[in-house]
Amino acid sequence: MDWREVTIYTTTEGIGPVEAVLEDNGIEGYVLEDAADFEEFLKDTEIYWDYVDEDLVREKRAQETCLKIYLSDDEAGAKQYAALRTSLENLKARDEEHAWGRLVTETALTRQEDWEWGWKQYFKPFPVGHSFMIKPSWETVDDAQGRRILEIDPASSFGTGSHDTTQLCMCALEDNVKPGDTVLDMGTGSGILAIAAAMLGAEVRTVVDIDENCLRTAQENAEKNHVSIGRGLCGDALRDEKLAEDIGSGYSVIVANIVADVIIGMAPMFFAKTAEGGTLICSGILNERADEVRAALEKAGFEVVNHAKSDDWSAFTAKK
CATH class of the missing domain: 3.30.70 (Alpha-Beta Plaits)
Structure with missing residues (x-):
């Protein structure tokens, strides 16, 4: 194409x-x-x-x-x-x-x-959060500085790790994911967040995206990093009731790096699919929409425990 x-x-x-x-x-x-x-x-x-x-x-x-x-x-x-x-x-x-x-x-x-x-000449290894080193698949890292190397080849999918929203989510995953946690990644893109969760010891059960190409890319990237990110489901869970049902529930952690309107619309669904005591991590929110997103999460029943910001972007960590 x-x-x-x-x-x-x-x-x-x-x-x-x-x-x-x-x-x-x-x-x-x-x-x-x-x-x-x-x-x-x-x-x-x-x-x-x-x-x-x-x-x-x-x-x-x-x-x-x-x-x-x-x-x-x-x-x-x-x-x-x-x-x-x-x-x-x-x-x-x-x-x-x-x-x-x-x-x-x-x-x-x-x-x-x-x-x-054409863009690959600009994508070089770089650290994210406390423990990750993001490395494109065509580069080498001589000194990982004691960090986990997460190798990524996004192809045409969103998620190289360089965008603020991705980094905010990765930092939140570091702070919240425990070995054995079950994870759902909504809007997986390149699979980078699901892979990060798996590298932190979580059992990633489901990744979802509206683009089949993203699901293929995510699985390929997971194989590069020798982790499993579970099954891939394609579609719009807001409009497809069967897909929403197939996603299941009882997840310890849900991570969603998607647009504000979708997070607002899916807040009740996220709450229903999060296990008691579980965590929702969501980003992709311009700071001017942050109050709307917080209100939607709290209305759904979540307790917002952290609001991380960069210059223009926000990420929320919320507990059920």
Whole structure:
């Protein structure tokens, strides 16, 4: 399958609102090119200005902040792109102070081989939390610094470990998972969180995703790390009653790194599927939606025991 690269032009101030639009449209991964980052680089490296190409400086200073996403080049991707453009038009109508830039899009076709291989040069091993070292399958680690090496090849799935939401969830797993715990991973993507839970000694029984490709990728990544992540179920548990029933219940830990609206909608289901005394870990939440998510979790019956934050993202740990 080929992919449509969509570039959304905005400003530094518009990054958060555009991220919210992407989340609302079910788009979690993106590449950010923030014009302000280059100015910060010039300030931090002033003594090295003689080594910075003047043409590059002019080019970067003229560059607009943009976010790049990738949609499948098929009917489903076209529908998602149309919905995204409508959302951006609505966002622009709300921008009375014109602080969020042009909010227009440009598209280009990306071949499958470019999608799968072009970005890999930027994905290097890095530590996460207290105990993990994330390593892409094509890299080597000479010194793991006493950490568990989690090898991942996300292919076209979400979850390299570099996104704040994934790292917040991994830290929460470190703090809450005990050997023998039973785990459900909702929205597994590359399988990284299920694999982390298994490496911490949990029995991962079920992973769920709306994309069959993600389930295959997750199982392949689990094999790379010599752990089991149980059965894979495909579909939308909010709308598919049989799938919701097949997922089962009585899980010690449920981890869900998905969008805010889905977490809010699934909060009662999560509560029903969590064992007494069990834990729900959820992320993918912009901080401006955090109060809504907390309210939904508490209404469902959970006690929120921790709210971890990064710059724009949140993760909740809740107990039943």
